[in-house]
Amino acid sequence: MIRFWKTGKILAVSSPGGHWVQLNKICHKLEARHPVVYASPRSQYALKKDAQRVVHNILDVSADNKLLLIPLAFQLLYLFFRERPQTILSTGAAPGVVAVFLGKYLGIHTIWVDSIANVQQLSRSGRMVKNYADVVITQWPSLSDGETVLHKGAVL
């Protein structure tokens, strides 16, 4: 199974808004080094016209509409088998949690960068994935526990 994902490709997944802006800041730099494809709700508002980027539209799921988690999971599974990412990278929130759980189960590597907006504690979605993702990064030094959650730079 692991071999199937050995494409070097990154699937970058997030909610729209601030999560998406942070994901883009990170991935714009990664694009020079690895193939990157994206999945986000409302991607019709997120596309830069001049860019040749692949952005898949997914359901806009949040803590308020949990029933949509199931169809979202199927959308993501479809994307996984279509794009065969070796790494899933997410800045949150709910779509990232689903992607990390599914990816972990299928043998895809997972990286979580917790949103810089969460200052006093890890985001709720970050706390959900912190024992599942291969790498969990906080953008605040005070939120690192030195083991599972590490502080390594920030988008600002």
Added chain:
Amino acid sequence: MIFVATGTQFPFDRLVRYMDEWAAEQDEPVFAQLGEGCYLPRHVQWERFISLDEYTAKIKQASVFISHAGMGNIISARENATPIIVINRQADLGEHRNDHQREGLAWMGKLDGVYTATTRQELYQQLEQRNTLTAASMETESRLDELVDYVDSFVTRWHNE
């Protein structure tokens, strides 16, 4: 022109109303992105959602950008060299799930080019002195590079395994 944006996830009618009432008394044109809000302003031009290209163009054109205290808009304002005033959503008014925006104001306000308000009065005070607000200077990206290099180190290692 003043650009107002309420974010993507929830409406922020209170901010739109504050800006509508402010615009009624002023000559300065105001444009707002409302999202799914119910309050439709009368003194402010608006759209519910606009494309990223239009959104970026509005930020660039605006003399000042007014927003909920969301990271996306703070980053966009800084990248486009427009000063931003942020006002936090309040969980007790049903404007967000929790008060992380209120908690974030303290450090947001320390960022170059970012101004904060928690009430209508503070927002109007910031607006009053809008001509003196300054945008962020070109930021250094050393912290972003550290983050990207760390992520890259895993992606590269896994690919080479």
